[in-house]
Amino acid sequence: xxxxxxxxxxxxxxxxxxxxxxxxxxxxxxxxxxxxxxxxxxxxxxxxxxxxxxxxxxxxxxxxxxxxxxxxxxxxxxxxxxxxxxxxxxxxxxxxxxxxxxxxxxxxxxxxxxxxxxxxxxxxxxxxxxxxxxxxxxxxxxxxxxxxxxxxxxxxxxxxxxxxxxxxxxxxxxxxxxxxxxxxxxxxxxxxxxxxxxxxxxxxxxxxxxxxxxxxxxxxxxxxxxx
Amino acid sequence: xxxxxxxxxxxxxxxxxxxxxxxxxxxxxxxxxxxxxxxxxxxxxxxxxxxxxxxxxxxxxxxxxxxxxxxxxxxxxxxxxxxxxxxxxxxxxxxxxxxxxx
Amino acid sequence: xxxxxxxxxxxxxxxxxxxxxxxxxxxxxxxxxxxxxxxxxxxxxxxxxxxxxxxxxxxxxxxxxxxxxxxxxxxxxxxxxxxxxxxxxxxxxxxxxxxxxxxxxxxxxxxxxxxxxxxxxxxxxxxxxxxxxxxxxxxxxxxxxxxxxxxxxxxxxxxxxxxxxxxxxxxxxxxxxxxxxxxxxxxxxxxxxxxxxxxxxxxxxxxxxxxxxxxxxxxx
Numbered sequence: 001x002x003x004x005x006x007x008x009x010x011x012x013x014x015x016x017x018x019x020x021x022x023x024x025x026x027x028x029x030x031x032x033x034x035x036x037x038x039x040x041x042x043x044x045x046x047x048x049x050x051x052x053x054x055x056x057x058x059x060x061x062x063x064x065x066x067x068x069x070x071x072x073x074x075x076x077x078x079x080x081x082x083x084x085x086x087x088x089x090x091x092x093x094x095x096x097x098x099x100x101x102x103x104x105x106x107x108x109x110x111x112x113x114x115x116x117x118x119x120x121x122x123x124x125x126x127x128x129x130x131x132x133x134x135x136x137x138x139x140x141x142x143x144x145x146x147x148x149x150x151x152x153x154x155x156x157x158x159x160x161x162x163x164x165x166x167x168x169x170x171x172x173x174x175x176x177x178x179x180x181x182x183x184x185x186x187x188x189x190x191x192x193x194x195x196x197x198x199x200x201x202x203x204x205x206x207x208x209x210x211x212x213x214x215x216x217x218x219x220x221x222x223x224x225x226x227x
Numbered sequence: 228x229x230x231x232x233x234x235x236x237x238x239x240x241x242x243x244x245x246x247x248x249x250x251x252x253x254x255x256x257x258x259x260x261x262x263x264x265x266x267x268x269x270x271x272x273x274x275x276x277x278x279x280x281x282x283x284x285x286x287x288x289x290x291x292x293x294x295x296x297x298x299x300x301x302x303x304x305x306x307x308x309x310x311x312x313x314x315x316x317x318x319x320x321x322x323x324x325x326x327x328x329x
Numbered sequence: 330x331x332x333x334x335x336x337x338x339x340x341x342x343x344x345x346x347x348x349x350x351x352x353x354x355x356x357x358x359x360x361x362x363x364x365x366x367x368x369x370x371x372x373x374x375x376x377x378x379x380x381x382x383x384x385x386x387x388x389x390x391x392x393x394x395x396x397x398x399x400x401x402x403x404x405x406x407x408x409x410x411x412x413x414x415x416x417x418x419x420x421x422x423x424x425x426x427x428x429x430x431x432x433x434x435x436x437x438x439x440x441x442x443x444x445x446x447x448x449x450x451x452x453x454x455x456x457x458x459x460x461x462x463x464x465x466x467x468x469x470x471x472x473x474x475x476x477x478x479x480x481x482x483x484x485x486x487x488x489x490x491x492x493x494x495x496x497x498x499x500x501x502x503x504x505x506x507x508x509x510x511x512x513x514x515x516x517x518x519x520x521x522x523x524x525x526x527x528x529x530x531x532x533x534x535x536x537x538x539x540x541x542x543x544x545x546x547x548x549x
Contacts, residue, residue, distance in 0.1 A: 149475065152471065153472075156468045156471055157461075157468065159464070160462055161460075161462050162460050162461070162462075166456070166457060166460065166461065169453050169456055169457075170453050170457060170472060172449075173446055173450040173453055174450060174453075174472075174475050174476065174479055176446050176483070177479060177482040177483055180486040180487065180490050181486055184489070184490055201489070202489075205485065205486065205489075208482075212478060212482075213475070213478065216475060220394060220474060223394045223467070223471075224394065224467055224468060224470070224471040227464070286368070286426070286428065286429055287367055287368055289425060290371070290372070290421070290422040290425040290426065291368075291371065293418065293421045293425075294371050294418050294421075294422065297414060297417055297418050297421075298414075298418075298521065298525075301414045301525070302525070302528070305525075305528050305529055305532055308532055309528075312532065312536060312539060313535060315539055316535060316538060316539050316542060319542040319543060319546060320542055322546055323546050326546065
């Protein structure tokens with residue numbers, strides 16, 4: 001049995017190699033995220049100014065929607081030639097496959113978020129970089145929470161006929177706490193005088209959520225995927 | 228068969244036409260009403276005058292009735308499904324028995 | 330066992346439900362909210378029944394996912410349906426109470442918001458089972474576990490989310506004077522929940538029996 005982390009790294013490397021040849025997923029996801037932010041701007045900008053407190057919401061909804069798109073695309077690739085089935089037959093720790101896919105997705109979403117945050121800060125004059133490390137913590141932890149649930153659900157649905165419509169149906173309700181915590185934490189940071197204790201609370205809650213759900217996903221990956 | 232199909236088609240079109248006409252009429256009534264001015268903030272009140280208070284009894288009764296209706300409705304759907312299943316089980320077991328007998 | 334316990338459960342549930350109006354009328358009026366507060370006596374127990382069902386769903390999902398006991402799968406899907414039913418009761422009685430107590434139908438109250446999200450998760454579970462095709466029982470078991478694990482996070486995050494915004498609602502606390510009708514209705518709902526779970530699980534057992542019969546038919 002190859003080492004757990006080594007397997008995860010191999011899966012990640014495979015995904016990175018495939019992606020680096022076409023860069024299709026990266027460019028389409030970034031473009032989609034940018035369009036999301038623009039579309040929401042038209043919804044929430046009045047008289048040249050964004051509606052109070054909408055910035056955090058726009059940011060996180062753009063992340064959430066583009067994340068779902070990326071998840072759906074990531075596992076579409078696995079469907080062709082039944083790659084995932086082949087992977088599952090390999091004599092390795094199954095959860096390591098999950099981890100490899102998760103890391104690939106986190107890398108992709110990380111790049112997308114850099115673009116989205118820059119864009120949101122620019123378009124809405126949001127002072128997102130004043131408390132840079134805290135913002136980074138909220139974004140990172142929130143994305144990990146979202147992606148850990150999403151990777152599992154996406155893998156679960158890979159052979160299901162209605163997976164395109166079922167993924168959002170399953171994913172959004174379960175990741176609403178992440179959305180609440182992320183938006184509240186970011187909004188609290190954007191206040192003229194941020195309540196740093198409150199922000200700290202949201203960060204710890206996100207950390208707790210991530211721990212619980214990452215563990216659950218690793219624990220249930222194999223039984224859910226095997227017949 | 229074809230004749231009843233034609234009748235159904237005509238009936239459907241009449242229904243859609245009626246729906247469309249009534250929607251248009253409803254729209255015009257709404258257009259006449261004055262626009263509401265946006266409220267800036269909530270203004271607290273200590274005592275709402277009696278004539279503006281909602282009657283509580285209908286709310287209570289409808290809440291209780293809703294609970295009953297949902298519980299009984301659900302029980303009824305289970306009963307219906309169970310009945311259909313048990314009929315089908317009888318049918319299939321008879322077919323299995325026939326198959327084994329022959 | 331079913332022949333004795335099931336009728337007892339049904340009788341007990343009926344008894345509680347029929348006598349509940351009298352008990353509720355006997356209870357004293359609450360000072361600020363008056364008559365409409367009495368909705369509380371079946372609003373709160375329907376929540377508790379929903380939580381009980383979600384809990385059963387989670388446990389049954391774990392058992393099914395790791396032991397593949399068919400009975401556990403039947404219990405899981407029954408519990409999910411029940412949770413949707415009791416959640417619906419709570420979501421209807423809540424705004425009916427709220428329109429009198431708050432003046433508006435919906436006020437993003439933390440508990441009601443959490444209930445809506447949980448209801449969404451449960452409906453998603455039922456949609457997955459219905460439209461997920463073969464193998465959806467395993468997938469739904471995974472979703473069931475995630476749904477149950479989500480309950481504490483939903484509770485905390487919606488509570489915190491609502492404290493940031495100004496609250497104009499009356500927050501009900503559990504006074505001791507109102508204990509009797511509350512616990513009476515509570516017992517009724519718990520018993521009803523278990524009775525419905527029995528019936529619904531039996532439906533699943535019959536369905537599995539039918540599938541086995543079809544398999545034997547096809548074998549020959």
